[in-house]
Amino acid sequence: MRILWYGLVAAVLGLGPARAGDTVTLATTAFRQAYAASFYQFDACGDDLAGRLYRNALAARLKQCPFPAEAKAQFQVWAKAQSRRSGDAIRTLIDDNGGLPIRLEGMTRTCREQIDSPEYRAVRERLDSFAAGKSGPDAVVPQQCDADAIAP
Numbered sequence: 001m002r003i004l005w006y007g008l009v010a011a012v013l014g015l016g017p018a019r020a021g022d023t024v025t026l027a028t029t030a031f032r033q034a035y036a037a038s039f040y041q042f043d044a045c046g047d048d049l050a051g052r053l054y055r056n057a058l059a060a061r062l063k064q065c066p067f068p069a070e071a072k073a074q075f076q077v078w079a080k081a082q083s084r085r086s087g088d089a090i091r092t093l094i095d096d097n098g099g100l101p102i103r104l105e106g107m108t109r110t111c112r113e114q115i116d117s118p119e120y121r122a123v124r125e126r127l128d129s130f131a132a133g134k135s136g137p138d139a140v141v142p143q144q145c146d147a148d149a150i151a152p
Contacts, residue, residue: 027067030149032075034149035059035079039086041054043086043090045115046111047115054140057127057137057140058137058141058150059079061137062075127140
């Protein structure tokens, strides 16, 4: 079981380091990390709608950034592959556990406690506003394009 969980985390967060000369990949590293982590933050706790909305907002925000067209295109290809890998890992987790876990390893609270927290509700409000067309992707992803890290 523990090996399966580490496999899920590796599939979701396993973004091998970009090569120093690969400026196209380096340009979108924070976006890739946030995209991959979103499966753990949302989907693995049963809120796959929030996960999809966040990833849509993240991709829309990336399109606003002054990255080379090649970097944006590579991100789209990578994101599709990451979605398949992460989806497979979560389905395996569900199959092996008979459902989603109550608490994900590494979390300080249960999934229910996380979803009920004021911070999570604030994220959901921004996601719902984005989904309704009331706000743009920068309301969900306010970080600068060159940020070292992006988090909901």
